[in-house]
Amino acid sequence: MADHIKVLLAEDEAALGQIIKESLETRDFKVVLCDNGEKAFEKFKSEALDILILDVMMPKKDGFTLAKEIRAIDDDIPIIFLTAKSQTADVVEGFSIGGNDYLKKPFSIEELIVRIHNLISRSKTQKTTKVLKIGAYTFDFPKQQLLYKSENPIQLTHREAHLLFHLIKNKNQVLDRSLILNKLWGTDDFFTTRSMDVFITKLRKKLKKDQSIQIINVRGFGYKLTD
Incomplete structure (x- = not known):
């Protein structure tokens, strides 16, 4: 309230x-x-x-x-x-x-x-969200950290963590671009669309050690995370 x-x-x-x-x-x-x-x-x-x-x-x-x-x-x-x-x-x-x-x-x-x-x-x-698994990575959402095997954790930004959380929860399904923009950013205008693309690129780089993980751009719809 x-x-x-x-x-x-x-x-x-x-x-x-x-x-x-x-x-x-x-x-x-x-x-x-x-x-x-x-x-x-x-x-x-x-x-x-x-x-x-x-x-x-x-x-x-x-x-x-x-x-x-x-x-x-x-x-x-x-x-x-x-x-x-x-x-x-x-x-x-x-x-x-x-x-x-x-x-x-x-x-x-x-x-x-x-x-x-x-x-x-x-x-x-x-x-209340617990630790999630994606490929060889462990994703600790509350701590906003990615752990690859036994290496030191990779610290994510606040926005990166939120976006990755929704990609993992919708794994192997297309995450609608407008839906996620409105859910996380509150709007799906040009500026936030560009911002989301930047974060997708950053997440791809941070997940690159497991080559089975892909964040696929589904043209005209959104993104799909697979492992």
Whole structure:
């Protein structure tokens, strides 16, 4: 329920930050508002939080830098980026450093709330997921690690782990591109499609030691993982 969700909102535009805070609080969320990245990082370390909403362009510490520092401590807490940026490279960077969603300004509070609930729900489900096997690899989803035989584990990013999880759970079946984009990214627009392609390429490289494993591009539909 919303009254159990505690949000850290990092937004340097005072008027917008206050509007978001008050709008969420009228819907029973608890909101900690910070106007720069340094304050937000301190609050992250001292508060028990459920989700982070980070503006990309902030003084003292921008949202991407803040997210990198947070991911070094916590792999699981959901992160939503707020930004006026719309360049493909910016969107891809946001996801690659561990962001879970990317909301472009201006946006509606209703849309933000839907995305918060979706991420909280997925986070709770994924925490109960056990270790999975794929070929000669062991995939520890909670730790976001791939282990090949007795070698040292390969650390995955937050987004890589989520995508691999769904590929394995749907092994030998075509994973619909639009379905997975909407499920993991919240949209299937051009920017997120490009981002997903980047992550597929990264996963192929990390699984290359077992040549029986393939992530096949099914043109016009999506991807299929086989081993």
